Amino acid sequence: MKVFDEVGRGTTSAFAYAGGVAELLGDSARYIVGLRIRVRETVDQAYLLGVQSWAIVLLTSLFTGMVISLESAAQAASFGVSNLVGGAVAFASARELGPMLSAVVVAGRTGAAIAAELGSMVVTEQIEALLSLGLSPTRMLVVPRLVALLIMLPLLTITAVIVSILGGMWVANVTAHISTESFIDSARQALPFGDVLRGLFKSVVFAVIIAIIGAYQGLQTRGGAAGVGKSTTGSVVTAIILIFMFNFALSYVLFPHT
Amino acid sequence: MALWARLDDVCVRYGPKIVMQNLSLDVVEGAITCIIGLSGAGKSTILRLLNGLKKPDTGRVFVQGKDITGMRERELIDLRRTIGFAFQFSALFDSLTIGENVALPLREHTKMPEDEIRKLVSETLDSVGLAHVEERFPSELSGGMVKRAGFARAVVTNPQAVLYDEPTTGLDPIITHVLTETIVRLRERLNGTAVVVSHDLESIYQMADYIAMLFEGAIVAYGTVEEIRRSPNPIVQQFLQGSEVGPIPI
Numbered sequence: 001m002k003v004f005d006e007v008g009r010g011t012t013s014a015f016a017y018a019g020g021v022a023e024l025l026g027d028s029a030r031y032i033v034g035l036r037i038r039v040r041e042t043v044d045q046a047y048l049l050g051v052q053s054w055a056i057v058l059l060t061s062l063f064t065g066m067v068i069s070l071e072s073a074a075q076a077a078s079f080g081v082s083n084l085v086g087g088a089v090a091f092a093s094a095r096e097l098g099p100m101l102s103a104v105v106v107a108g109r110t111g112a113a114i115a116a117e118l119g120s121m122v123v124t125e126q127i128e129a130l131l132s133l134g135l136s137p138t139r140m141l142v143v144p145r146l147v148a149l150l151i152m153l154p155l156l157t158i159t160a161v162i163v164s165i166l167g168g169m170w171v172a173n174v175t176a177h178i179s180t181e182s183f184i185d186s187a188r189q190a191l192p193f194g195d196v197l198r199g200l201f202k203s204v205v206f207a208v209i210i211a212i213i214g215a216y217q218g219l220q221t222r223g224g225a226a227g228v229g230k231s232t233t234g235s236v237v238t239a240i241i242l243i244f245m246f247n248f249a250l251s252y253v254l255f256p257h258t
Numbered sequence: 259m260a261l262w263a264r265l266d267d268v269c270v271r272y273g274p275k276i277v278m279q280n281l282s283l284d285v286v287e288g289a290i291t292c293i294i295g296l297s298g299a300g301k302s303t304i305l306r307l308l309n310g311l312k313k314p315d316t317g318r319v320f321v322q323g324k325d326i327t328g329m330r331e332r333e334l335i336d337l338r339r340t341i342g343f344a345f346q347f348s349a350l351f352d353s354l355t356i357g358e359n360v361a362l363p364l365r366e367h368t369k370m371p372e373d374e375i376r377k378l379v380s381e382t383l384d385s386v387g388l389a390h391v392e393e394r395f396p397s398e399l400s401g402g403m404v405k406r407a408g409f410a411r412a413v414v415t416n417p418q419a420v421l422y423d424e425p426t427t428g429l430d431p432i433i434t435h436v437l438t439e440t441i442v443r444l445r446e447r448l449n450g451t452a453v454v455v456s457h458d459l460e461s462i463y464q465m466a467d468y469i470a471m472l473f474e475g476a477i478v479a480y481g482t483v484e485e486i487r488r489s490p491n492p493i494v495q496q497f498l499q500g501s502e503v504g505p506i507p508i
Contacts, residue, residue, distance in 0.1 A: 129349035133363045134339040
């Protein structure tokens with residue numbers, strides 16, 4: 001019977017969590033649609049959450065592009081299809097790895113920061129202070145972070161894709177002597193512009209996941225420093241799992257011919 | 259005596275713990291009502307009930323004659339704009355300067371021009387004894403100064419009532435005296451109501467018009483300072499004398 005109790009409790013809390021997240025997303029969307037956005041706070045958050053993530057996103061995408069090229073270039077050359085390497089790197093980077101890796105890195109850095117900051121505000125009564133001043137924490141805190149990520153994550157993704165392709169191109173040239181022209185031609189042929197846009201659409205969805213999960217976990221913080229730690233970890237784990245799940249679902253829906 | 263607020267037969271639980279059981283309390287308009295009681299007795303919860311941050315499990319809460327128990331969040335937001343709240347640890351926004359903290363409700367709720375907002379913020383900070391701190395961050399001020407900045411933010415919109423949660427806890431006797439004087443002066447300036455939760459008896463005797471003592475989820479004594487000091491209730495006397503011997507279990 002204890003097992004049933006646990007399953008029942010777990011199911012209830014999962015639905016409560018999903019309901020809470022949906023409510024927060026709905027509230028935020030209402031403020032965004034009504035253009036009740038705090039511009040200065042949004043710009044500050046775009047810098048803190050987006051610009052400051054630039055270096056780590058560039059480094060991870062650079063080395064990812066390089067390793068894809070390293071694994072595929074020599075093999076392709078030995079089979080005489082080295083003209084396909086550029087396409088393989090560009091295809092993987094723009095459709096899957098660019099959006100997903102950028103999102104995972106940003107979830108680890110930015111999602112955690114959102115949860116930690118809002119969680120600290122809960123335990124120091126700053127959220128109650130907002131409510132007591134007749135102000136909505138969703139409008140004041142969640143919407144600026146959400147809008148900032150909706151702008152910055154696609155920009156980070158574009159940069160990640162470009163850097164990943166450039167890294168792959170350099171490694172292909174060094175390890176398999178594939179010329180730059182051949183690499184770029186192959187990339188152009190393999191990657192329609194529509195696929196790039198679909199990859200960017202994924203990053204918009206991932207931005208929503210990172211901001212809303214981070215904010216929800218932060219606002220649900222209970223207890224002191226331990227509670228903030230728990231919220232921070234929870235936000236990163238949940239956001240990364242959701243990013244992988246949504247990445248599969250979006251790839252299935254957006255690229256049905258493959 | 260006109261009432262500013264009334265708690266009527268209120269019960270509040272936190273999980274399995276019953277914090278309030280059939281608690282009733284009248285808050286007189288235009289007076290300073292102090293709530294005393296043991297730590298963890300639920301005094302701060304009374305303040306949160308009065309501005310709708312907490313809803314009772316049963317019972318009703320009336321503020322300015324309106325039943326706020328079933329109010330929607332949007333209505334509660336309007337209500338809260340008429341009530342200042344000075345938090346125990348001030349709850350200033352640490353990413354904003356003191357000036358921005360105090361100006362926040364004015365910038366969000368009024369269409370006041372920026373120069374008027376700055377002037378009012380400066381005047382309000384002056385009225386709590388804080389001059390020239392607008393550009394400083396909360397982390398750069400002492401405990402007493404942060405408390406006063408919290409008071410300034412709570413009263414800058416001229417609310418009808420101000421709720422103070424442990425305004426003098428952990429401060430030295432001089433700052434405690436200054437803050438007590440500040441609460442009295444602010445009540446006179448606003449011509450409104452104040453509800454103060456505190457353990458600090460000296461400070462309470464100095465400012466209170468009425469005292470309510472909370473014990474085991476109910477108000478066990480209510481009256482003027484003199485009435486409470488002379489109360490025959492052994493619970494009240496043990497609390498006031500800080501004695502280990504008596505009906506309050508240690």
